[in-house]
Amino acid sequence: MSTTTTRGTASPAPAKVSGTRPRRGLRASNTLNFWLFTGPFLIGLLIFVFVPIGWSIWLSFFDARFTVTPSNFVGFANYRHMLTNSDFTGSLVTFTVFAAFIVPTTWALSLGLALLVNRLRFMRAFFRSVFFLPTACSYVAAALIWKMAVFNGVRFGLANTVLGWFGIDNVAWISNPSPPWYWLVIVTVRLWLQAGFYMILFLAALQNIPTELYEAASIDGAKSGWQTFRYITLPQLRATSTAVILLLLIAAYQAFDEFYNIITTRATWGQTPLMVLYKTALGANQDYGSGSAGAVILTLLICVITLFQGKIMGFGRGEESK
């Protein structure tokens, strides 16, 4: 609350007043202000992030069924159970397949959209908004629309109606996993929802590329189109691309809503790690010990992969290393 009334005035102030105040007082009030501004956030972080993480780690060593305050210590049994549980290991494969699909397609689609929108000479604001709007839609709402209206299995579903024009039989998009049409449903809903957001990121980056580069290139005889895109635009977008890919990977790891609503936990395929953990801990099994063990394993995996990705793609190494 109070931060909104003082925004913008706090940061440039200290330089101006530093001469007139005793040093010690300034330092004290600096500290005070630091805690004043970060305190609420830190308390939130502590209560809603660090305590649950700690609690999870603690739970993962106990037999905690139908309780989150267990007393029966079981050592690494929950970890053993999760690592030998084919549902959990299978979900890691599912995630990898999903990420392999969604990350490059969203990257390419949002970059393509950004390039197109960037070139527009009229109605720019309209097109930017139109592509960005789906970002505001909830995953659950979109997943239900996709499932019940667009890709339902009866003859009046949108997809089946379109296929019907070409004389193709109705397809059970979701119930029947062979062929795995459900991937089409899952990938398209996520593309629709998130492409617009990453388009905006790319758009910002595109507008940051100095036009002199293109001018110089054209003087040197580079043809506009593929050549300038390949040798100027793409390298200039490197930092943004890395960030986008990282964000997309994290988003893919967190995938839950659309899988849960479209495929449901009753299927044995298309289960993401979070769905398996949900089912283990919060669903029918109420096994908080194993669920927490799985969550810890997953967290470690995400850490390792993020560090590894940072290493190869140079994320966070700064501008000079490009």
Added chain:
Amino acid sequence: MSALSSNWDRRSIFRAAAGLGAAGTLAACGGNNGRGGGSGSGKQLTQYFHAYGEAGVEQAVKRYAKAYTKADVSTQWITSNDYESKLFTALLTKQAPDVFEFHPQIQLVKSGQVADLTDIIAPVKDDFNAADIKSHTFDGKTYGIRMIDDPQFFFYRKSMLEKANVSVPTTLDELIEAADKLTTSKVKGLFLGNDLHAIELPLIWSAGAEPLTEKNEIGYHTDAVVGGLRRLRKLFTSGNLLLDAPTDFWDPSAISQGLCAIQFCGMWAMPAMQQALGDDLGVFAFPKVGSSGRPSVYNGGWSMFVNAKGSNVDAAKEYVKWLWLDQKKYQEDFGTSYGFHIPPRTSIASQAEKLKSGLPAEGVKLFNTYGHFDNISWTQAMFSAWDGVISDSVRKGGDPEAALDACDKKINRELKKLFG
């Protein structure tokens, strides 16, 4: 720092305070804590109900609660698809309901989450369907009060069967054949729900097996069940099964709107179907599977439980006793005024005129002749393990033996945790 403090004049402090105040008021408005104000006479109780599909049930439940004078009872109407997840999770928190509806499942007893109701049910025990008492009893103690029995079976369009010259199926093979003959370009022959979850138990019973034996060991893993799964796979790939319908098995829309000729559903949906289809409606049990099979009907239903870890256990028990044992008028209203359900109490069932003739009477007959009640030892985790069997073998086309082996592992782990 000074810049900050000089900016902290009285106005901005006032504005901030006003903002905080407004936020506080808003938060109070949105305080959806399930304990809405009300006339506040004494104790406050919260009850959980899953969202019944029939119109009027929610209002009825709230009306009964309002008529209770000894406590303020507020109702949480849980509309999510997985009522059990929401309930199980809520039971671990301070916001847990005092009273909730669910099915008899042993893990609730073992984890000390449901209160012993033996004393309140004792005076009227003989009036209840004996099978309903048995399914809620463990080690001589009764843990829940049955509100309604909901037999589940097939509904079919008489006119469509006649037109296709198909007689009512008595075996699974005949059902598959009927589905084939009934399928046209506009209508699918059969609807079993989108994920086939509803027919798991009927398949086991109709194959002559039991989910668990008397000694609480696995009973479903038989050759007949494997054979049934193989036949279902054939049906699943035949193109005669309605899949990915906009509604699931429990909703009458699929058959009412002419999407299928035969639908697996429950007694509750009968009034809605009759309204849509009139007399063009018949019922039959899940047909026998294999030569040693028998027709079966799953007598599901809902029961009232008291949260043993709640802060008002005695008041909650008193409320449950008042509504689900003493108030027969409400019990009858709940059972037959909205969807059709069979009242578990003989004295009420015998007076329920709506269930005495026509199609409802046929449903009651199926319930009495072929019905199987809940087994308290068959838990939510076991239902979930069997979802895996149907998914792997019927929907995905894997080997049923392998799917059952995987399920055995999960269920044995569960049985070991429950019974040692």
